[in-house]
Amino acid sequence: MIPGTHHGTLFLMLRRMRAPLILLIVIFAISVLGLTIVPGFDEHGNPARMSFFHAFYFISYTATTIGFGEVPNAFSEQQRMWATMCIYMSVVGWAYTLGTLFGLFQDKNFRHALRIERFARAVRRLQEPFFLVCGYGETGSRLIRALDRMGMRVVVVEVDEIKAGELELQAYHADIPTLVADARHPEILRLAGLTNPNCRGVMALTNDDIVNLSIAIAARLLAPKLPALCRSESTETSANMASFGTSHIINPLQKFGEYLELALHAPAAFHFLEWLTGEPGITVKPHRDPPHGRWLLCGYGNFGRILTQSLRAEGVEVTVIDQGSPPDDFVGEWIRGDATCGPALRAAGVEQASGIIACVGDDVNNLSIAVTARHLRPDVFVILRQNHYSNAPLFDAFPSDLRVVSSRIVAHECLAILTTPLLVPFLEQIKHSDEAWSRSVVDRLTGRFGWNVPTIWSVRINSEHAPALFRKMMPAGPKITLEALLRDPSNRAHALECEVLYIIRTDDKAILLPESDSELRAGDQLLVVGRREARGALALTLENPNTLDYVLTGKDMPGGWVWEKLASRRAA
């Protein structure tokens, strides 16, 4: 079906039902008419004809097979003959009508149209902010699980019926409207709520770059203000997306290349980044830092090329092992052979290598490379690429130093962009900051909050998100410092288990890790890291004027509007 011509199932049904309905009307008309013409008797046995009313009554109950008998008077023989014909005609009429109707409900097109309509209605009725996710693969399911756990609504478009069916088997808190359709059609995206004012963002996460590209351009043209997060695995697609201003292009391979660079030249910053962007609920294990020296890279594909560039940019020597012959533009050492076997690894000098990257397209081969390399050189630093989510148990069992899972990288990046917009500029700053400084910050924060992935959230001091604080500050209020604000609302002697990482002022000035005596201003956006409980407590302080007063001054103000008015009158 071409979505552009979609106009609703009612019309389709009416059009299909035209012939049977006309047949029914004609059969009824002939039956009723005949019955009023055929001679009969009245209650006294005199010759009389049936009235239209009685004829219609008789035909109605006879045609629907209810059959009350001969009403109002016993029929004449002629009337009985006519009634027999009417019965057979009406049976044919009903059989045809019902057959057409059931056939229509079995019809694939009709059912597809019904599904689209039901989906569009479900999206229209979403009265709360939601995200549109295109593609329910590994990345999509990871992301949706996380968003669902955070209490956000999601709408899904997936082209594969089996994958979409999996979604229904998962236990999500909220109902997730799902449509089995090709997200390349702009009309499908529109039905899925791309232009809906409640839509907060669109994510193109299919495993086909071309599809992601067309979603990106549809989002750019139909909803230019909407953040669009697009996955792209090839440099060309990324460049294409960037050319028309896609807001967020996520290339997981490129992203990992950047991480690796960061891990090589600023390990502490990399730890910090891992800790901040992990999936909620897991513990980040501080791994050893990737060593400089000579590295082996097995499988020179798209990913291999990116990693080679990253490693070389950090001044690391790379030897490539690949079954094919080197491309023309390749410079450096190239060993031709099967990296899963010892000889090729030995030929590449695995005994002297400090690190190995297994990034061929097959998971079993990657594991085989890693196991062999570890066997030949036990303390080699291993980076493993995991292609499929379902192989996670195998990868969990092997003690690799770093594991590259594309879907995880994309999902984390999306989460960071969508839920805490301040996190991305903050991480950018971290990447460019001094190594010793990062290390001290990481040690301090993980010392306070542990290596569990912390809760990170943004706070904006305005009348909508922090009404109490905003009102207090607005007409030249008292000076409020971070230290004064971040106190436990149940006992202000305790500090809240959270810390402000980053402040963006209304004049676009940014403060990295503000001191505890920094003054807050109206309009500030804060990036806060801390424990889950602290988030609720801080929200209470920001919203409830009484709590805010207690936190700032220690005075317990009377609650309730009446007491508040009385207290303020007494004070005045």
Added chain:
Amino acid sequence: MNLEKVIFGFFIVLAATLNFGFFIGDLDNPVHHDVYELFAAIVVNLIATVLKFGDRTQIGAIHLSTSLVADLQLLAAAVVWGYGTTVAGAALSADLTSKIVSLSGGALFANVVSVIILIAETIMQRR
């Protein structure tokens, strides 16, 4: 020439003419208004309505609505007739006749609108 168009036009015009045939005559004279003509008008009107199902254009929608109005008016006339003769009394009085005929007059108006739309549509297409 398109057979579908012929049938479509035929039923719409026939609905209007039958309706007109029933309507014409003295308003309160039962002799001038035949029950079979009303029956035929109702049946043809219903068929015309079903023929208009499923047209998604604006003009199709107006077509359908005029037909629905005509159906409603004619069925109301039939109900009044049936109720008046079988439940309330035996003979068709002048009072009852005028009610029935005026209801069918309303239906006639809707049918005339339907015919006008049909003509307008035909002229618009210029083929």
